Amino acid sequence: MSIFILMLGIGLFFFLPVGRQDYFSQDSAYAQKTRESLKVSLEVIDPPWHKIGKGLIKEEASSIFCADSIIAKKEIPVNPKFSAMLNGSPMEKMIPALNKRNNEVASYLIAIAKKESDWGKHTPKKGGRECYNFWGYRGKENTTDSGYSCFDSPSHAVEVVGNRVEKLLDSNVNTPAKMVVWKCGSDCEAAGGQAAANKWISDVASYYKKLNS
Incomplete structure (x- = not known):
């Protein structure tokens, strides 16, 4: 057991x-x-x-x-001719804003501004304040008594007028001869005559070419 x-x-x-x-x-x-x-x-x-x-x-x-x-950090290439051409003019302060636009838009802004205001030497004012309207642009932005747009700053001016130029380019208004609608509207005879229109085209074309040659 x-x-x-x-x-x-x-x-x-x-x-x-x-x-x-x-x-x-x-x-x-x-x-x-x-x-x-x-x-x-x-x-x-x-x-x-x-x-x-x-x-x-x-x-x-x-x-x-x-x-x-x-x-x-990728940015639009800067055209060094902008600074060289505008150096010492009132429009020089617009260079930073111009450098943010594509080259074609910026070139037309500079060329048209030369013809319309000599790069800001002859511009509309409002209440004694500079309107930064170097293109004779008439829009809805805080207009003067004479109907010109009065912008808040150089960059604001380049933004609004640059957008207008860009829209024209997108509509195939892409040469100084076509861009003369900026001066004439629909009737060049009523806006100083054809001779004045031809001079406008010639001058704008000259400065546009200088910036792109």
């Missing part, structure tokens, strides 16, 4: 660890599967951006932001 009890005890001794080992093995596998599931969920809910700041994809993030900075 004592021998039977001894053998039973030895059997239990070896049986229990094996059972427990199998149990813990299953538990470990379940835990591993859970961790993998959580990892997949994190990628879906918070795609690779969740790694930024955790030392995982700093290099990639840096490259992305660097590329954005390069795109943001």
Whole structure:
């Protein structure tokens, strides 16, 4: 009897660890599967951006932001002839705004302003204040008693008048001869005669060519 009890005890001794080992093995596998599931969920809910700041994809993030900075800094090429031509004139203060327009628009703004106001030497005023209207432009912007637009600043003037020139160019009014509508409207005879219109075309063409040759 004592021998039977001894053998039973030895059997239990070896049986229990094996059972427990199998149990813990299953538990470990379940835990591993859970961790993998959580990892997949994190990628879906918070795609690779969740790694930024955790030392995982700093290099990639840096490259992305660097590329954005390069795109943001891209500007329209500046025509150095603008500064050379306008140096010392009242229109010189408009150069920063002119440099933000495309070359064709800016060139017509400069050429027309030379003909209409000698680059700002003869301009409309309102209440004794400069209107920065160097083109004889008549629009809705704070008009003077004589109907000319009075702008808030040089940049405001370039924005409004530049948009008007750009619209004309988009409508195929793209040569000084066609651009004479700026002076004449629909009737050159009523705006000083054809001889005056021809002189306007010639002068605007001359300055436009100087800026683009």
